């Protein structure tokens with residue numbers, strides 16, 4: 074009997090797959106251009122991220138038979154064709170989440186009123202468009218602090234996914250300025266260096282120091298689902314990492330991760346937009362973040378990594394997964 078039980082335990086352990094969340098920040102081309110200090114032009118209305126990128130992501134997730142999460146920038150829903158596309162994404166069963174109203178990089182620099190407006194307005198716009206009510210938030214450029222989380226928590230959200238536990242921030246800021254060929258002092262991104270100390274797995278953040286867990290026994294209501302990073306340097310697990318290192322190398326690094334840890338892979342709408350013609354940088358082609366790759370080349374890099382994640386993890390929507398831990402306890406009356 075005892076031997077039988079032990080064998081069963083081993084089997085169930087082998088069958089266990091940790092959860093993985095595939096999340097797409099739907100940063101329109103206008104936000105990407107804005108982010109690098111380029112003129113927006115007509116990219117708010119004529120936006121390949123929505124016209125091509127979203128179609129490609131839907132087809133890819135459909136082929137992989139997984140449900141992902143799409144983090145929307147509220148303002149985009151002012152455009153009827155984008156609104157229709159967002160409804161299609163929701164109808165396909167994917168999670169709809171909040172990625173602020175205007176995608177301002179530097180939410181933590183805003184006064185509390187303006188900060189609240191950025192997050193609440195996006196929420197209201199999403200709901201008014203007929204989309205499911207979001208319960209997850211990610212700050213543009215991973216720029217998050219205690220005030221941002223307080224706003225999201227007060228809105229009754231189940232989770233935030235803005236913390237990047239990486240020491241690569243300063244390096245990424247330099248790379249970013251190099252890509253843009255300018256230093257944008259206004260820009261605040263990649264979080265604080267101390268976030269490298271944040272847990273690598275979902276946790277209940279301390280209200281006064283979001284990179285720390287709540288003390289044991291203190292009931293948490295909102296989870297932090299940190300963006301996963303790759304060993305050894307803590308490069309964020311994004312499509313940009315895949316385009317820069319190649320799919321084989323990323324799979325090799327993924328295999329080195331702790332087997333049982335949940336995973337959050339962060340994708341961006343532009344990751345499946347054809348960049349044969351330059352869409353952001355016209356002064357030269359840049360080999361960073363896939364801005365020099367055709368759609369076919371991007372797919373060829375990204376697909377094997379996503380297949381690896383699908384094989385080794387149980388793909389879940391974060392909104393469903395966190396619910397088990399954040400559901401308010403009903404009190405007997």
Ligand SMILES: [Zn+2]
Pocket residue numbers: 098100172176212213214
């Ligand atoms: Zn974004």
